[in-house]
Structure formats: structure tokens, C-alpha cells
Amino acid sequence: MEVETENGGNSDGRLLDFLSKGVSDYLFDVGATSGVKITAELSGGEDMKLVTLPQDRSSGRSILSWQDVYSSAVRWRQISEPCDPVVWVNKLSEEFNSGFGSHTPMVLGQAKVIRYFPNYERTLNLTKTIIKEKLCVRSKADKVIDLSKDDKIEEIMRAETCEELHKIVGEDFWVATWCHSTAFEGKRLEGTRITCIRKPGSLGYDFAIRTPCTPARWSDFDEEMTSAWEALCNAYCGENYGSTKLQALETFE
Incomplete structure (x- = not known):
């Protein structure tokens, strides 16, 4: 029909x-x-x-x-x-305003999360790379922990587990990846957060990926998505789309 x-x-x-x-x-x-x-x-x-x-x-x-x-x-x-x-996270009023976010653990206490553990080594290496670049991490209370002294960076680069990494830092911490803006040249946006938290007693560590969602973060990425969507629409609706002429294809983005 x-x-x-x-x-x-x-x-x-x-x-x-x-x-x-x-x-x-x-x-x-x-x-x-x-x-x-x-x-x-x-x-x-x-x-x-x-x-x-x-x-x-x-x-x-x-x-x-x-x-x-x-x-x-x-x-x-x-x-x-x-x-x-x-659901749309930005419509969860109280949780959204307080920084609600997703939590994807790779190591949960003494257990390896089967679904996500294959990303463990890659994430651990990325964490060390970020620390080497920034020379610091953020504490659980969101305070800066300086790691530029006492050869700590060298120790961190030799760490092979999240447990060793936590012992060098000395407390629970997190680092964040960065995204380069495509809407505003030179602007950097906070990507996902990698957290390393010690469980109470001798129950191991939580090593996870967290993605907070706050009003400010939503606003930044809303601008990015709007810009990317407009660029895609313009590309598909432009006069050059589908053209077989070499000169037209050279200007198609």
C-alpha cells in the first residue's frame, strides 16, 4: 500500500x-x-x-x-x-543538574567484567598517556593532584595494573580524555572520564569509564551535534552531491 x-x-x-x-x-x-x-x-x-x-x-x-x-x-x-x-538524560531534571552519568566498569573489585575487560589494557595505557601529558590527575573531590615531582611520572609509565597506578597516585582519582571541537576551531571539550577507585578493605579496585552529563556539558555537545548535522545536511542537499565532475567532487566535503 x-x-x-x-x-x-x-x-x-x-x-x-x-x-x-x-x-x-x-x-x-x-x-x-x-x-x-x-x-x-x-x-x-x-x-x-x-x-x-x-x-x-x-x-x-x-x-x-x-x-x-x-x-x-x-x-x-x-x-x-x-x-x-x-531516555534523554537532559530531561532527568534533578539527576541532570547534579551531574548524572553512565558508568562502565572494566574491573569491579576483584572481578573482571567480561563484557568490557577486553578494553582494560588499552584504557590503562591511555590513562598513563593522559597523566604524562597533564602531569596531574583529579581526586574524588575534584581537586588537582600534582604528579610532576619525585619521579612519579616515570613510575606511572611503568605501572602495569590499575592497582599499581592507584598506589603511585596515593588516592582515588580520575582523568579525562579530550575531544577537539569541529564547530569552533581551537576549542577542546571534555570527553569521557577514566576513574580508579579503591574498594573498602581488601576488595580490589574499580577501574571504569564514566561519562558525566551536566547542563554545561550538554550545551557544548549540543552545539557540536547541531553543527555536524547541519554540515551533513548541507553536503547531501548541496548541488555537488552525486556529481561525477572532477571539479565538483574536489569541493565536496
């Missing part, structure tokens, strides 16, 4: 409204032409209302943000994996 709708000029509905209704019962193929007409072929036999995307009147192009695209994946996951919580 083919469903077709024309843009009447006043529609501000979203394609995602259609996608969220069809994910559980239908296989569909959706195509859009300049935000004016959208068609869909459904494998089901029921009629479904198909709405058009909001449109930028000045350019004639449909307005679809990166969050709209990811919302479709979120809805799909919520339906297909009802036991897994899939």
Missing part, C-alpha cells in the same frame, strides 16, 4: 510521529522531496496518517534537528527492549 500526502502550507507535524507509530508493526521505506511531499510503502494493511516535516519557508528545505533523528532511535529501543531504560 502506498500512502502519499501533499504539503498544504500550514502543516507543522513531524515525520517522527509517523515513525513512532509504525515501528512495532510495519516495515516501511520513507522518502522526502524538499519537504514538500512524503511517500511511504507499508507492509501492513491498515491506513496510517502521514504528516509532513516542518519547512523553512526561506529555503524551501525541511527542518529536522539531530535530536529529532535520535528520538526515532530512542522510541524504537524503548519498544524493542522494554527492560532497558532509554
Whole structure:
């Protein structure tokens, strides 16, 4: 069955409204032409209302943000994996404001987490590289721990386990990777955090990857995602896309 709708000029509905209704019962193929007409072929036999995307009147192009695209994946996951919580972190008001984040342990006490432990050696080496570059780490209380003295950097580079690393630093600590901004030249964004925490007593160490999500961090990466999405849309909607002319392809990014 083919469903077709024309843009009447006043529609501000979203394609995602259609996608969220069809994910559980239908296989569909959706195509859009300049935000004016959208068609869909459904494998089901029921009629479904198909709405058009909001449109930028000045350019004639449909307005679809990166969050709209990811919302479709979120809805799909919520339906297909009802036991897994899939939410927008920035909508968890209290947790978001206090710095809610994901926690992916590779070593949990004395146990190796089978699913993530294959990344242990790589993460340990990355931790040492970051410490060598910055000459410091952050404590559990978010204070700077200076490691530039007493040959500690040399000892850290020789460490082969997270336990040895923790003993050299002397307390629980974390370091952060960095991402270079593509939206603002020269800007660096905090990536994921690598934490090393000693368990009480003699129960080993927690060596994990944590990704905090605070309002400031969300704002930074929202700008990055918006910029990247606009660049992708411009590339696919530009005059050079699909061209076989060498000169046109040289300017295509």
C-alpha cells in the first residue's frame, strides 16, 4: 500500500510521529522531496496518517534537528527492549543538574567484567598517556593532584595494573580524555572520564569509564551535534552531491 500526502502550507507535524507509530508493526521505506511531499510503502494493511516535516519557508528545505533523528532511535529501543531504560538524560531534571552519568566498569573489585575487560589494557595505557601529558590527575573531590615531582611520572609509565597506578597516585582519582571541537576551531571539550577507585578493605579496585552529563556539558555537545548535522545536511542537499565532475567532487566535503 502506498500512502502519499501533499504539503498544504500550514502543516507543522513531524515525520517522527509517523515513525513512532509504525515501528512495532510495519516495515516501511520513507522518502522526502524538499519537504514538500512524503511517500511511504507499508507492509501492513491498515491506513496510517502521514504528516509532513516542518519547512523553512526561506529555503524551501525541511527542518529536522539531530535530536529529532535520535528520538526515532530512542522510541524504537524503548519498544524493542522494554527492560532497558532509554531516555534523554537532559530531561532527568534533578539527576541532570547534579551531574548524572553512565558508568562502565572494566574491573569491579576483584572481578573482571567480561563484557568490557577486553578494553582494560588499552584504557590503562591511555590513562598513563593522559597523566604524562597533564602531569596531574583529579581526586574524588575534584581537586588537582600534582604528579610532576619525585619521579612519579616515570613510575606511572611503568605501572602495569590499575592497582599499581592507584598506589603511585596515593588516592582515588580520575582523568579525562579530550575531544577537539569541529564547530569552533581551537576549542577542546571534555570527553569521557577514566576513574580508579579503591574498594573498602581488601576488595580490589574499580577501574571504569564514566561519562558525566551536566547542563554545561550538554550545551557544548549540543552545539557540536547541531553543527555536524547541519554540515551533513548541507553536503547531501548541496548541488555537488552525486556529481561525477572532477571539479565538483574536489569541493565536496
